[in-house]
Amino acid sequence: MAQVQTTGESFWQRLERRTQHGDTLFWGLTLFFALIVIGLVVAVGVVTYNGSALIREKVGWSFLFGTEWSPIDTDLAPASFGAWPAIRGTLLSAGIAVMLAAPIAIGIGVFLAEICPVRLRTPLSFMVELLAAIPSVIYGVWGVIVFVPFFTDYFATPISESVGASIPWLAGPVATGRGIMVAGIVLAIMILPTIAAITRDVLSLVPNTQREVLLALGATRWEVIWQAVIPYSRAGIIGGVMLGLGRALGETMAATMLIGNSTRIEESIFAPGVTAASLVANELTNANGPLHESALISVALVLFAITLLLNLAARLLIWYVNRGPVRGGRV
Amino acid sequence: MLRTKTARSIIAVCSGFIALFMLVGPAYGAKGTPTPTPAPVQQTWEPRNVNATLKGSGATFPNPLYQTWISVYKQVNPSVSISYQAVGSGQGQTDFIRYLTDFGGTDSILTDERIKAEAPDTLHVPTVLGAVVPTYNLDEATQPLRFSAETLAGIYLGDITKWNDPRIAAENPAIDLPNRRITVVYRSDASGTSAVWTDYLAKVSTDWRTQVGSGTTVKWPAGIGAPGNAGVASTVLRTNGAIGYVELVFALGNKLPVPQVKNKAGNYVVPTLANVTAAAAGVTIPADLRVSITNADGANSYPISAFTYILVRQQTYTDLAKAQALTDFIYWGLTEGQGASTRLGYAPLPGAMRVKAIEQLQKIRVGNKQVFNGPVK
Numbered sequence: 033m034a035q036v037q038t039t040g041e042s043f044w045q046r047l048e049r050r051t052q053h054g055d056t057l058f059w060g061l062t063l064f065f066a067l068i069v070i071g072l073v074v075a076v077g078v079v080t081y082n083g084s085a086l087i088r089e090k091v092g093w094s095f096l097f098g099t100e101w102s103p104i105d106t107d108l109a110p111a112s113f114g115a116w117p118a119i120r121g122t123l124l125s126a127g128i129a130v131m132l133a134a135p136i137a138i139g140i141g142v143f144l145a146e147i148c149p150v151r152l153r154t155p156l157s158f159m160v161e162l163l164a165a166i167p168s169v170i171y172g173v174w175g176v177i178v179f180v181p182f183f184t185d186y187f188a189t190p191i192s193e194s195v196g197a198s199i200p201w202l203a204g205p206v207a208t209g210r211g212i213m214v215a216g217i218v219l220a221i222m223i224l225p226t227i228a229a230i231t232r233d234v235l236s237l238v239p240n241t242q243r244e245v246l247l248a249l250g251a252t253r254w255e256v257i258w259q260a261v262i263p264y265s266r267a268g269i270i271g272g273v274m275l276g277l278g279r280a281l282g283e284t285m286a287a288t289m290l291i292g293n294s295t296r297i298e299e300s301i302f303a304p305g306v307t308a309a310s311l312v313a314n315e316l317t318n319a320n321g322p323l324h325e326s327a328l329i330s331v332a333l334v335l336f337a338i339t340l341l342l343n344l345a346a347r348l349l350i351w352y353v354n355r356g357p358v359r360g361g362r363v
Numbered sequence: 364m365l366r367t368k369t370a371r372s373i374i375a376v377c378s379g380f381i382a383l384f385m386l387v388g389p390a391y392g393a394k395g396t397p398t399p400t401p402a403p404v405q406q407t408w409e410p411r412n413v414n415a416t417l418k419g420s421g422a423t424f425p426n427p428l429y430q431t432w433i434s435v436y437k438q439v440n441p442s443v444s445i446s447y448q449a450v451g452s453g454q455g456q457t458d459f460i461r462y463l464t465d466f467g468g469t470d471s472i473l474t475d476e477r478i479k480a481e482a483p484d485t486l487h488v489p490t491v492l493g494a495v496v497p498t499y500n501l502d503e504a505t506q507p508l509r510f511s512a513e514t515l516a517g518i519y520l521g522d523i524t525k526w527n528d529p530r531i532a533a534e535n536p537a538i539d540l541p542n543r544r545i546t547v548v549y550r551s552d553a554s555g556t557s558a559v560w561t562d563y564l565a566k567v568s569t570d571w572r573t574q575v576g577s578g579t580t581v582k583w584p585a586g587i588g589a590p591g592n593a594g595v596a597s598t599v600l601r602t603n604g605a606i607g608y609v610e611l612v613f614a615l616g617n618k619l620p621v622p623q624v625k626n627k628a629g630n631y632v633v634p635t636l637a638n639v640t641a642a643a644a645g646v647t648i649p650a651d652l653r654v655s656i657t658n659a660d661g662a663n664s665y666p667i668s669a670f671t672y673i674l675v676r677q678q679t680y681t682d683l684a685k686a687q688a689l690t691d692f693i694y695w696g697l698t699e700g701q702g703a704s705t706r707l708g709y710a711p712l713p714g715a716m717r718v719k720a721i722e723q724l725q726k727i728r729v730g731n732k733q734v735f736n737g738p739v740k
Contacts (some may be wrong), residue, residue, distance in 0.1 A: 102582035103553075107573040181601065207546045208602045210587050293551030293588030304587040310551070314590065318453035318553030318579045321477075 076336060084330030086323055087113060095327070096334065101295035101306075103315070103324045111320075113327035115334055117295045121212060121305035122335065125291065126280035128216025128301070133224045134273050140224070141231025141269075146257055157232065164225035172289035175218040180290065183217070184209030188302050196300070203300040208292070212305040215291040219283055223276035230272030234265040267350040274346035278339055284309040308335040408737050410440040410695060415688035420448040421455020421468025424493055424555055424610060425671045428707050429468065432700045436692055439699075443688040452555045453579055459485075459674045465689055467674035470555025471579065472653040484677040487652050488693055488723045489670040491701075492710035494611035494639045495559045496667065498619040500599050501526060503541050507633070509534045511625040512658070512666065516568030518545055518606060520575070521585030526604060534625075541604075547586025548598045548607030553579040556592065559669040560608045563657040567666075611639065612708040626666040627658050634665045639710035642668035652719055668710070675727060683729045690724045690735035697721060698740065 041049070051057050087095055091113065098114020105111050144157055184206055192204030242260045251259065262269070284307075292304020293314060312332050319325040419429075426449035433445045450458070452469040459467030460482045470493070478485055497515060499508060503526075514530050517523040523530055527540040550557045561577035575581050589598040595607040596619060611634050614621055623631035627645075632638050645661030648654055658666045673693055680686040697720055701711040712720065718739050727734040 100582070103580050104576045104578035106576035176597065176601070205544055207544065208548075208587055208598060208605065210598075288551060288590050289594070293590075294586070295582060296584075314552040314588075315580050316553075317451035318555075320453070320553070320578050320580065 077333075080329055080333040080336055084326055084333050086326035087330050090323060095330065099297055101311075103320050103327075111323065113323070115308075115327075115331050117297050118306050118308040118311045118331050119334060119338075120297065121291065122281055122307040122309070122338070124212050124301070124305065125216045125219055125287065125307055126277055128213065129219035129223055129280040130273060130277045132217060132220035133227060133276060136220075137224045137227035137272075137276070138231050138269060140228035141235060141272075142257060142262075144228070144232040145235035146261060147253070157229075160225045160228050160232075162225075164229060168222060168283055168286045169289075171218055171222050172286035175214065175286060175290045179218060180209045180214055183214055188213065192300070192302055196302075200299045201301055204302065206302050207304075209302075210290055210292040210304055211300075211302045212291060213301040215287050215305075215307070216301075218286055218290055219280045222283065222286065223279050226279060227272045227276040230275065231265075231269050234268030234272065235261055237268075238264045266353045270349050270353070271346060274342060274349075278342060281339060281342070282309055282335065283307075284313045288313060308332070308338075408694075408698075410436075410443070410691040411687050412440070412442055413684040413687050414442045415444075415682070415685045417443065417445040417465045417685065417689050417692065418463075419446065419455075419466040419468060419673070420450045420458045420464050421674075422452040422470045422555055422671055423449040424452075424470050424612075425468060425491060425709070427612075428491060428700075428704055428709055429696075431703050431707060432692075432696045435700075435703065436695060439695065440688075440691065443692065445692060451553070452558075453553060456674070465680075465685060466693075468671070469674060470669060470671050471558045472655075472672065473674070482674075482676075484679055486675050486677050486723045486726060487672045488675055488697075488720050489652055489672050489712060489716060490693070490696060490720075491671055491704045491712065492639050492643055492656075492668055493559070493671055494634050494642075494665055494668040494710065495556055495563070495608050496611050496614045496619075496621045496634045497606055497608045497624070498596065498599055498614055498621060499606040500601075500603055500620070501541075501543075502603055504535075504538055504620070506537060507620065508538065508622040509625070509631050510622050512563070512567035515624070516564045516571050519547055519549075519564060519583070519585065520568070520570055521547070522570075543604040546602050546605040547583075548595050548602075548605055549583050549586055549588050550592075550595060550608075551588030551590050555579065555669075555671075556608065556610050557581070559657065559667060562655055562669075563667045566655075566658045611710075615708050624666055626662075626664050627660055628662050628664070630662055632663055632665050634667075636705060636708070636710040638663050638665035639668045640713050642666065643670070643710075643716055644713045648716065648719060652716075652723060670712075675724075677726055678728055680727065680729050680734070683732065683734065686727060686729050686734040690727060691737075694721060694724055694735065694737050 048054065091098070095113055095115055096119065097116050098112065099116045100112040100114045101117050102109065102112050140160065144153060144160070148156060188206040188209055189204070191202055192206050196202040196204055238261050242264055243256050246256045246260045287307045288310040291307060291310060293306050293310060294304040295306050295311070298305070308331050312328050316325065316328045319328060426447065429447045433447060436443070436445065447468065452471050455467040455469050456473060458464045472487060473482065473485060497510065501508070511534060514523065514534065517530060524545055526543045526545055532540055558577065558579045561575065561581050565572040565575070565577040575584060587598070589595045589607070592609045592613040595609050596613065596617060599605040599607040609619065614634070621634055623633050625631050641661050642656050642659040642664035645659035645664040646654060646656045654670070656668050656670065659668065675689065675693070697712070697717055704711050721737065721739045724735045724737070725733065
């Protein structure tokens with residue numbers, strides 16, 4: 033019967049019938065959007081890989097661990113491009129940031145989701161989210177004007193002059209105070225709200241039965257949080273920390289303003305360093321020649337690879353902790 | 364309704380005429396009354412009325428000047444529209460070589476290898492002069508510090524680490540220098556400013572030349588990097604005992620402390636526009652005008668000076684109108700535009716150099732036709 037009526041239907045009616053009221057079209061459209069993302073990732077990979085062809089050809093993959101980044105020829109040595117100062121600076125500053133931020137941010141998340149009085153919850157959550165929305169250059173400016181002088185005078189200089197005399201990685205001179213440690217601390221403040229907000233969201237998704245069971249067994253609030261709520265939401269919290277780490281790795285502006293931009297490798301964490309992102313941003317526009325440009329693109333490729341590997345590791349970790357029933361509860 | 368419309372259009376036409384008169388009035392005035400000014404050619408040259416759109420990119424240092432030139436030139440010759448993007452000298456050179464732009468702006472000259480391999484018909488046309496000044500922050504310095512080339516190189520090499528080092532003290536007997544650590548600040552971003560600064564240090568110090576070299580970015584033996592002139596200046600301002608180098612325009616505009624620097628003739632000179640222009644007169648200029656004028660001869664030459672260039676093509680422009688518009692614009696900048704340069708804090712070219720720059724423009728050919736034949740003055 034339905035076929036009989038097709039003669040009189042318009043183009044739109046036919047389209048509607050053929051595509052189940054547009055469902056198929058919508059399916060195709062969203063698939064296309066999703067494929068754009070994959071296409072972009074592949075394109076970034078291909079472009080950075082091709083752009084770094086020259087340095088791979090001239091120096092090879094050993095450039096990853098070369099410690100000398102010296103973009104011009106001198107009488108003593110030819111130009112040399114070693115990515116290690118940038119990789120080291122990136123990992124160190126992001127590592128410091130995550131180590132400082134993760135415990136505090138998880139604490140904030142737990143407080144907001146579990147302990148906070150309802151009256152305070154909304155304004156506090158709002159403030160945390162606001163902190164996440166501040167552009168990084170503002171953190172950089174704040175760091176330069178407020179935090180660096182404070183940290184230099186009250187922490188870096190006293191530490192380097194006392195303990196630093198015997199522990200080389202805390203040694204001075206501190207100079208302007210800009211260095212890997214300061215960059216790490218400001219990065220920690222930047223990623224704090226990201227981790228805190230995700231932790232809070234994840235914790236609020238924990239079913240109440242989980243809490244009630246432990247409460248029925250006579251657990252204290254601390255025991256409920258530590259043994260029921262957090263184990264249940266481990267995967268989400270790890271995901272949040274990884275997202276924060278990703279932000280810290282790729283941060284460019286604040287890092288450039290605070291890290292001191294020196295490609296020398298110095299043992300002290302108060303000494304200036306450089307991150308992969310800040311090195312590329314600083315030198316690419318005015319690169320000395322094709323080899324220099326290629327070396328910078330390969331540093332970008334390395335950063336891209338680090339981020340991909342990190343996400344992969346986060347996925348694996350989440351998969352691993354989610355495999356079985358919640359473990360670790362020892363009631 | 365009609366009445367207000369008419370009134371409006373009358374006002375519009377009137378203001379248009381007024382604006383037109385304000386633009387061309389002075390020229391007409393000069394034509395109408397023959398004054399015994401020493402440059403009679405100035406009135407005879409007019410930019411040709413061609414329709415063209417010109418694109419350029421390159422150095423950030425002359426960007427404020429080029430933007431001023433472009434906006435004023437738009438009124439002088441409305442049929443030509445020009446854009447200049449400040450993307451940095453290195454990018455400007457690359458864009459120009461890849462034929463993405465019609466002209467390139469650069470603070471550093473193209474290397475011989477690059478000209479030979481990628482852009483054999485490139486001409487360098489100097490437009491104005493810039494200079495780099497070391498600025499410092501030292502509470503005890505009650506009067507401008509004095510630096511010799513050796514001292515500056517020693518500080519940036521990390522050999523001189525304290526302000527009361529005998530080498531600094533010998534030059535500044537009147538200042539009670541403290542036993543404070545010197546914080547060396549350099550540009551973290553690759554820049555023409557760093558190129559001029561390192562070119563100077565490499566010329567005056569053998570150690571610098573052999574160990575560090577010169578370029579838009581080098582492996583700095585000491586200190587910390589801050590992004591941009593503003594970044595260097597703010598780092599210096601916030602650190603007692605810091606020294607950093609910035610462009611002269613930036614230092615003068617922000618009233619930063621500037622030292623006296625010992626030049627090749629042995630005099631301590633302050634960085635003024637006149638002393639920078641003097642440096643350009645103190646060197647032998649090669650035919651292609653690619654020359655470093657750091658550490659120049661001359662009693663008043665400020666030793667850390669440099670040309671900034673516009674790159675143009677000698678043979679490979681294909682569009683005659685475009686080439687005509689471009690040469691007219693550059694010629695206008697080299698002549699009328701030099702007044703604006705002084706006001707903005709750039710040192711104008713010395714007369715002999717301007718003549719040579721205009722001769723570069725006259726070399727440009729499209730097909731076999733000379734594109735520009737304006738009066739040399």
